[in-house]
Amino acid sequence: xxxxxxxxxxxxxxxxxxxxxxxxxxxxxxxxxxxxxxxxxxxxxxxxxxxxxxxxxxxxxxxxxxxxxxxxxxxxxxxxxxxxxxxxxxxxxxxxxxxxxxxxxxxxxxxxxxxxxxxxxxxxxxxxxxxxxxxxxxxxxxxxxxxxxxxxxxxxxxxxxxxxxxxxxxxxxxxxxxxxxxxxxxxxxxxxxxxxxxxxxxxxxxxxxxxxxxxxxxxxxx
Amino acid sequence: xxxxxxxxxxxxxxxxxxxxxxxxxxxxxxxxxxxxxxxxxxxxxxxxxxxxxxxxxxxxxxxxxxxxxxxxxxxxxxxxxxxxxxxxxxxxxxxxxxxxxxxxxxxxxxxxxxxxxxxxxxxxxxxxxxxxxxxxxxxxxxxxxxxxxxxxxxxxxxxxxxxxxxxxxxxxxxxxxxxxxxxxxxxxxxxxxxxxxxxxxxxxxxxxxxxxxxxxxxxxxx
DNA sequence: GCAACGTCTTTCGTATACAGTAAACGCGAC
DNA sequence: GTCGCGTTTACTGTATACGAAAGACGTTGC
Numbered sequence: 001x002x003x004x005x006x007x008x009x010x011x012x013x014x015x016x017x018x019x020x021x022x023x024x025x026x027x028x029x030x031x032x033x034x035x036x037x038x039x040x041x042x043x044x045x046x047x048x049x050x051x052x053x054x055x056x057x058x059x060x061x062x063x064x065x066x067x068x069x070x071x072x073x074x075x076x077x078x079x080x081x082x083x084x085x086x087x088x089x090x091x092x093x094x095x096x097x098x099x100x101x102x103x104x105x106x107x108x109x110x111x112x113x114x115x116x117x118x119x120x121x122x123x124x125x126x127x128x129x130x131x132x133x134x135x136x137x138x139x140x141x142x143x144x145x146x147x148x149x150x151x152x153x154x155x156x157x158x159x160x161x162x163x164x165x166x167x168x169x170x171x172x173x174x175x176x177x178x179x180x181x182x183x184x185x186x187x188x189x190x191x192x193x194x195x196x197x198x199x200x201x202x203x204x205x206x207x208x209x210x211x212x213x214x215x216x217x218x219x220x221x222x
Numbered sequence: 223x224x225x226x227x228x229x230x231x232x233x234x235x236x237x238x239x240x241x242x243x244x245x246x247x248x249x250x251x252x253x254x255x256x257x258x259x260x261x262x263x264x265x266x267x268x269x270x271x272x273x274x275x276x277x278x279x280x281x282x283x284x285x286x287x288x289x290x291x292x293x294x295x296x297x298x299x300x301x302x303x304x305x306x307x308x309x310x311x312x313x314x315x316x317x318x319x320x321x322x323x324x325x326x327x328x329x330x331x332x333x334x335x336x337x338x339x340x341x342x343x344x345x346x347x348x349x350x351x352x353x354x355x356x357x358x359x360x361x362x363x364x365x366x367x368x369x370x371x372x373x374x375x376x377x378x379x380x381x382x383x384x385x386x387x388x389x390x391x392x393x394x395x396x397x398x399x400x401x402x403x404x405x406x407x408x409x410x411x412x413x414x415x416x417x418x419x420x421x422x423x424x425x426x427x428x429x430x431x432x433x434x435x436x437x438x439x440x441x442x443x444x
Numbered sequence: 445g446c447a448a449c450g451t452c453t454t455t456c457g458t459a460t461a462c463a464g465t466a467a468a469c470g471c472g473a474c
Numbered sequence: 475g476t477c478g479c480g481t482t483t484a485c486t487g488t489a490t491a492c493g494a495a496a497g498a499c500g501t502t503g504c
Contacts, residue, residue, distance in 0.1 A: 015294065015487065040455065051489045053275070056456090060282055066376065072237070073456055073496055088374040091325070095317040103313070152310040154288065158380055237457065262485065273459045274486090295465060295486055 016054040023048060024058055028067050028078055029168045035080040039068065065161035067168070081169050083216070089165055090212035094205060096159055097143070101188060101204035103150035105197045112149045113193045119145060120182070120189060127179050135178035140167060142185055146192070170215045177214045184210065238276040245270060246280055250289050250300055251390045257302040261290065287383035289390070303391050305438070311387055312434035316427060318381055319365070323410060323426035325372035327419045334371045335415045341367060342404070342411060349401050357400035362389060364407055368414070392437045399436045406432065 024044070027033050044055045059076050062068045068076045081089075104112075119142045126134040140163055147159045184207040191200035246266070249255050266277045281298050284290045290298045303311075326334075341364045348356040362385055369381045406429040413422035 017487085042455075052456095053488060053490095057279065057282055060279055061286070064283070064286055064379070066379075073494090075455070084373075085375065088376055091321060091374060092376045092380075095321045099313060099317045151306075152313060153307065154310055154314045154384070157286070157288075158314075162376070239457085264485075275458060275460095278486090296467085297485070 016050050017057045020044075020048050020050060020054045021058040021061055024062060025067065025164060028062075029164065029171065033078050035078050037078045039076045039078065041076075066165060081165075086169060086215065087212075089162065089169070090208060090215065093162060093166065094208040094212075096147075096155060096162065097204040097208050098201045099152070100143075100147045100150040100155055100159070101192065101200035102197045103152060103155075104146050105192045105195050105200035107151055108149050108192050108195070113189065116142065116145060116149075116189045116192065120186060123178075123182050123185070127182060132176065132178055135182070136167075136171075139178055139181055139185065146188070149192070166215075177211065181207065181211065238272050239279045242266075242270050242272060242276045243280040243283055246284060247289065247386060250284075251386070251393065255300050257300050259300045261298045261300065263297075288387060303387075308391060308437065309434075311384065311391070312430060312437065315384060315388065316430040316434075318369075318377060318384065319426040319430050320423045321374070322365075322369045322372040322377055322381070323414065323422035324419045325374060325377075326368050327414045327417050327422035329373055330371050330414050330417070335411065338364065338367060338371075338411045338414065342408060345400075345404050345407070349404060354398065354400055357404070358389075358393070361400055361403055361407065368410070371414070388437075399433065403429065403433065 024033075033039060039059070041052045041055050041059070044059075045052045048055065059068060059070065063070050063076070067079055069079055070076045108116075119138055123135055123138040123142070126138060143163065144156075144159065147155050184203065188200060188203040188207060191203050246255075255261060261281070263274045263277050263281070266281075267274045270277065281290060281292065285292050285298070289301055291301050292298045330338075341360055345357055345360040345364070348360060365385065366378075366381065369377050406425065410422060410425040410429060413425050
């Protein structure tokens, strides 16, 4: 039984585990389950209308992603992010973004760049419509796309949970700052298209710095 | 079979899930389960003498760590790392190590440095005894300690699985190169003690580069 | 009134049972 | 001999059942 990939329709079967995972993430990010809230398996199972097993498995992933803290015989709690945790988050993000930018500048094809540009266009349109949440969404999408272009699979898996965290903590402030970051994104995509690794890295770094500053500013207000 | 009672008093209860996780990792790293091998839940459950549930949960973590690939209705397979995957691995490691080194240089206390030095001493002794596997072990321990000193919690959780991967792929070559890397480690710890962020970052970067080169060289020999 | 002890409830951890699906295999037709 | 179809099998995905441990709460002794 050597490596064989199967891509039949059955392969897209969505396990309940994953559905629960998505739903749970959304509820936490939306604030339906506020930080510090206790999440018992039974309750979640009832909330989602499934048994405890899918819930357990989803919670395991959520724990690894840093959304919940699990106390062995006591239950799972929605994590409460503090200032230092947020600072750590952006430190990580800076490292990952710069790597992704550099690799993307090396490896991007014409099609990749066209893809990124279409996202920028969509973001510009959304900005003109003052649809901030859509802009924020497109921005996240752009970053994930850049990481995908970089082709580093560890980067992709780690960045996913990292971005979810960012969206969770700063969902309001991020939407507000989105129009500004759009300009920074153009600089990034330009550098990627030009294949200029150093410029791409610089653009990514300054972009994350700006986001970090804005985010930490929001915390002060909070 | 279910008649096992808690042998240790309340405190830290080692869930079967975690025991299975540790055992499974060890078997994969040791090569008992070679790359490409199919791992059915039933078989693993029987191998470890537990039911399928702890096995499922352990497999979920192993998947996130990149040791196994899970095909939805088909089962789990031991991952087969290829050259590009390994390159990606070291790219990630370089980014994380440099960040860890910089932060550690900022935050290390006197006690932290003493801790790191004691590991270096132990590594020197082991080198003199030509106990290469012990040296490799101590080297990993040193890196994890530096990351702990950096205080970034995401860094810690990500690095854990990253290091396990490195140990898995290059367990032989890593042991061989360990004496060389010892010198590079001294440079790193010196920089951390001096609080010199730039030098620490440089030391970490060149160290990972050297390790990467050596590792990829081993692959060629494959 | 306060503290210590015993019971009690809640919740996790694990095992087992059941259903659904996809691959494997064998049989028959061409 | 090969291709196609039906059966069979084996594995995953999900649900349920049971036991153990930790905290909550009331009770009792001082």
